[in-house]
Amino acid sequence: MNRTQLSQLAVLASVAAHRSFRAAARELAIAPSAVSHAISSLEESLGVRLLARTTRSVAPTEEGRRLLDRLRPALDEIGIAVDAAIETRDRPAGNLRITAPRFASDVLLGPRLGDFLNLYPDITLEIANEDGFIDIVEQGFDAGIRFEESLEADMIAVRFSSDLRxxxxxxxxxxxxxxxxxxxxxxxxxxxxxxxxxxxxxxxxxxxxxxxxxxxxxxxxxxxxxxxxxxxxxxxxxxxxxxxxxxxxxxxxxxxxxxxxxxxCPPYPGPFLYYPSRRQMRPALRAFIDFFKVSG
Incomplete structure (x- = not known):
């Protein structure tokens, strides 16, 4: 099964539930012609007629009913997963991966980790200690902590410490x-x-x-x-x-x-937290930044 068929199967389930192409189109917020095209393409790719159509009604064929009976639990699970993602989009939750030099973990993070994790019990925080610069996108980190001279120009940087000496x-x-x-x-x-x-x-x-x-x-x-x-x-x-x-x-x-x-030994800027984009920032990362950043 390809990804196109997955969306077509969702269209099939909606048409079967409403017994109407137009009602399915309203639910899915697409044109009725797009619904018809999705069903026709699915039937053609499977080589099976899934819906019996008349001028007045639409109903699953025997093959369509068997497919929908097997399909419905999977679609329900997908719906639950999507609803859960929407529910948590404004709530700090999930895994948060940070790369940091050991001294920053020991001195800047360590003393406050308990307070942060107690405040946000749905976050699972992973801290990887590495002194060299890390490509956080390539390595799958949400953010990193490094000194300013190590940061790439396209990274967004937030003060994470007062000046050091x-x-x-x-x-x-x-x-x-x-x-x-x-x-x-x-x-x-x-x-x-x-x-x-x-x-x-x-x-x-x-x-x-x-x-x-x-x-x-x-x-x-x-x-x-x-x-x-x-x-x-x-x-x-x-x-x-x-x-x-x-x-x-x-x-x-x-x-x-x-x-x-x-x-x-004059003072110099302490380490910064850096991340690639503010666009659709995860709530867990926003909570981490707001908790640990240095104001001013």
Whole structure:
């Protein structure tokens, strides 16, 4: 059976129920001639006469009745499914897939997930942690969370975090062995924890002061693939870490980490949530954006 036959079968069921081509046309909001054409085409493709027609009446043939008896439960299920879709079009529900870097999941999403899911109990939220840029359309995600420089121009972006600042920090034990750097070039004398992105590149630390930008290729004994391990290693004295301020506020306040080069680390925009189109946005995605977005 092809898709054309499915629509023709729906027309057949309507004609049989109303015993009238015109009444079926009114119900289906199509022309009577379109109803007649659909029935004729279906009968021709099946090689079976399905309706007996006179000038006064229309009724299923024996073959038509047998077909409709088998067909009616399936059409009823389709109707139920369509009604359910219409019923939920304004209600946040269903599966919602989001791709996000691990730090965004840990720091921005994690602390509020319970509140969101309790507020919208009909949403099933899936979060996939991936630091590299994802084609959300190709990969079947509803939205992604990334920094602005990673976003494609055709994506709609929503602020998902307040401004961030980089924190260069080490443990008190580390600074008992090494002097505090006063300039980014001093990092050449330090053990720095390196970060390898999913594309294979090692991140070079970025700095800015008074409009002057500086990129430093650091070196050290440890390479990690995500910032949570970098934080743990920094706390353990393995070297200097390049961290997000929202990740280490407590550690700095408690003296577990000592911050350096702060004047070379100005604020910059935090991550954005991006998605392909506002057209017919799913209520679940709208609820997610409204709940987590940063106002202003």
């Amino acid at each position: 980089t924190v260069i920090a080490g443990s008190p034990e580390y600074f008992q062995r090494y002097p505090r750097p006063l300039h980014p070039r001093d990092l050449a004398q330090h053990r720095c924890i390196k970060r390898r992105f999913t594309n294979g590149t090692i991140y070079r630390w970025e700095f800015e002061k008074d409009g002057r930008e500086l990129v430093v290729a650091i070196d050290g004994p440890l390479i990690v693939s995500e910032d949570r391990l970098s934080l743990l290693a920094t706390l353990n004295g393995a070297g200097l870490g390049y961290l997000f301020d929202i990740r280490v506020m407590n550690e700095l306040a408690e003296g577990k980490l000592i911050r350096v080069l702060e004047d070379w």
